[in-house]
Amino acid sequence: MVEGLRAVDEAAFGAALAEAEASLRAGGVPVGASLADGERVLGGGHNERVQRGDPIAHGEIACLRNVGRRSSYRTTTLYTTLSPCPMCSGAILLFRIPRVVVGEATTYAGDLDFLTRGGVEVVLLDDPRCIGLMREFQERFPDVWNGDIGVG
Numbered sequence: 001m002v003e004g005l006r007a008v009d010e011a012a013f014g015a016a017l018a019e020a021e022a023s024l025r026a027g028g029v030p031v032g033a034s035l036a037d038g039e040r041v042l043g044g045g046h047n048e049r050v051q052r053g054d055p056i057a058h059g060e061i062a063c064l065r066n067v068g069r070r071s072s073y074r075t076t077t078l079y080t081t082l083s084p085c086p087m088c089s090g091a092i093l094l095f096r097i098p099r100v101v102v103g104e105a106t107t108y109a110g111d112l113d114f115l116t117r118g119g120v121e122v123v124l125l126d127d128p129r130c131i132g133l134m135r136e137f138q139e140r141f142p143d144v145w146n147g148d149i150g151v152g
Helices: 007-025 059-067 086-094 112-117 128-140 142-148
Strands: 032-037 040-046 076-080 099-102 121-124
Touching: 007 032, 007 040, 007 059, 007 076, 007 099, 007 128, 032 059, 040 059, 059 076, 059 086, 086 112, 112 121, 128 142
Parallel strands: 076 099, 099 121
Antiparallel strands: 032 040, 032 076
16 A cells, blocks of 8 residues: 555545546546545546536546535545646645545646645555556547647
8 A cells, every 4th residue: 555545545546547447438538536535435527528528527527516515625535547637726725625646647747736835635646557548548539638638
């Protein structure tokens, strides 16, 4: 187990990875996310930009939308298979999610320092499954990927 991980992390990260795989099977960008509070996984979501034609339907945003409104996120952990983009990082900071577990930042670095400067504990897993999913997608669908990160 990676240093800094808790018992719930394995299940919650597994849920995020399953969401990423579901997105890829549906023809979308393979980024999944889940949200946990204490020992309970509250829900998850995956990138649906392609499936819904929605430019802001990133995995982390879909996860938060699916979990629904909460009075506070201050005891939650967000799990994501890929380093969050600036939009998703902004949502993490806005809702004061204190901890984020990131599957990988190799295929897309995001700005994890932005989160840590905002007081978020970031745990980077460098998970080879996440790296493999994204590399495969980026090679097969470069135009879709570039649109997802705002360079298309």
